[in-house]
Amino acid sequence: MSNLKDLRNRIASVTATQKITRAMQMVAAAKLRRAQEAAEAARPYAERMSEVLANLNARVGSNGSGPPMLVGTGRDDTHLLVVATAERGLCGGFNANIARIARVHAMRLIDQGKTVKIICVGRKGHDSLIRTFGTRVIDLVDLRAVRHVGYDNADAIAKRVFALFDEGEFDVATLFFSEFRSVLNQVPQALQLIPAALPEETDEKPVADGPQAAYEYEPDEEEILANLLPLNVGTQIFRALLENAASEQGARMTAMDSATRNAGDMIDKLTLHYNRTRQAQITKELIEIVSGAEAL
C-alpha cells in the first residue's frame, strides 16, 4: 500500500502541473485570437495576388516561354522542401503532423532517385527531420526571437529560396505548413512554390463582353511577371507562416485543454485513493487500540 506522504506529494505535483497546463491553455487562447486575426487580415492580399498572377499567366505563360520561376527549369531532379513548423512543443500533434507529410513526400522523392534538400523553418521540425535526413537538411530558419511574424520574416526566407534557385540548386520547391481551418482542425499541407502553382483560370465570367478588357502594362508583361513572381513566393510563405502561427496556438489550446482535464481526473482518483488509505489506517489503529485494551 502506497504511503500517505507519497500520495500527498503526487497530488501536489499533479495540481501544480494542472495549473501550468491551464495557464498555457489560456495564453494560447489569447494568442490564437491575435494570430487568427492576422491570418485573416492577410488573406485579401494573397487572394488578389493569385488573381492577378492567374490573369497574367493566361496572357504570357501560355506560350511556354515564361520565366523559369513560372514554368520551371524544365528538369525535375532536385527538390527543395521548405518545412514550416513551430518553435515550441507542447502543442499536440501539430509539429509531428507537418513533419510527417514532409517526410513521406521526401521519402517518395528519394525512392524515385531524386535529390532532396530541406530548409526547416522552426526548430521543432528541424529536430525531427534531421534524424531521418541528416545532411539533406541544408538550413534552419530560426524564428524563436520573433514575437509576431511580419512580412519581413517571410521575405528573408523567400530571398534565401531565390538565391538557391538562381544558383541552380534545385528545380522544384515545395512548402509544407498547416492550414488553419478551426481551433480543432488544422490540416497539414504541401504547396508548390516554384514553378508557381497557379489556380486554373475559370471561365466563370460571362463571355458576353468578348475577351476581357485589354490591360495596359507598365512596364511590359514580362517585366511585371518577373517582378510579381518573387512577390508571390514571399506572399505564399508569409501566408503559410501566419496560418502556422494560428494553427500552432489552436493545437496548443486543444492539447492543453485535454491535459488540464486529464490532470483533473488524476487528481480525483488520487484524492479518492488517499482518503481510502487514510481511513484504512485510522481503522487499523483503532482496532489495534481496542484489541490492546481487550487483552488487558
Next chain:
Amino acid sequence: MAESFKFELVSPERLLLSEDVDQVLVPGSEGDFTMLANHAPVLAVLRPGLLDVTLQDGKEQRYYVRGGFAEAGPDGLTVLARLAINIDDLDRAKLNQEIKNAEEDVADADDDERRHAAQDTLDRLRSIQQTLQLG
C-alpha cells in the same frame, strides 16, 4: 464633383483602405500617374514613394508604399504593396531605416542597372524625408 471609384490598398499584413475615392496618385515604376474613375485597365509596378488618395469628401490621405503593383480594372483600383504605411504613422525612425536599407542596396548592387534603381529609390526616400520634415 468628380466621379468616384472603388479603391483598395492592401499590404500583406492587412487591408489598409477600402473606400470610394475621387482620385489616387500612384507612384508607378515608369512615373507617377493619377487615377480617376473609368480609367482604362492597367497593371503597373510600383516604385517606393508616396501614394495620395483623395477621398470623396475631398480629404486627402497619404501613404508611403514600397514594392508591389497597382491594378486598375472595371471594378476599380487595387494597390498591392509589399509595405504600406499611413504617412501619419511613419516616423523618422522608420524612414531612416528605409534610407539605410536603400543605402545598403546601392552599396551591394553588382551591376549598373541595379545600382541606378537603388540610387533612384534612395533619392526618392531622401526627398520624402525632406518634404515631411518641412511639412
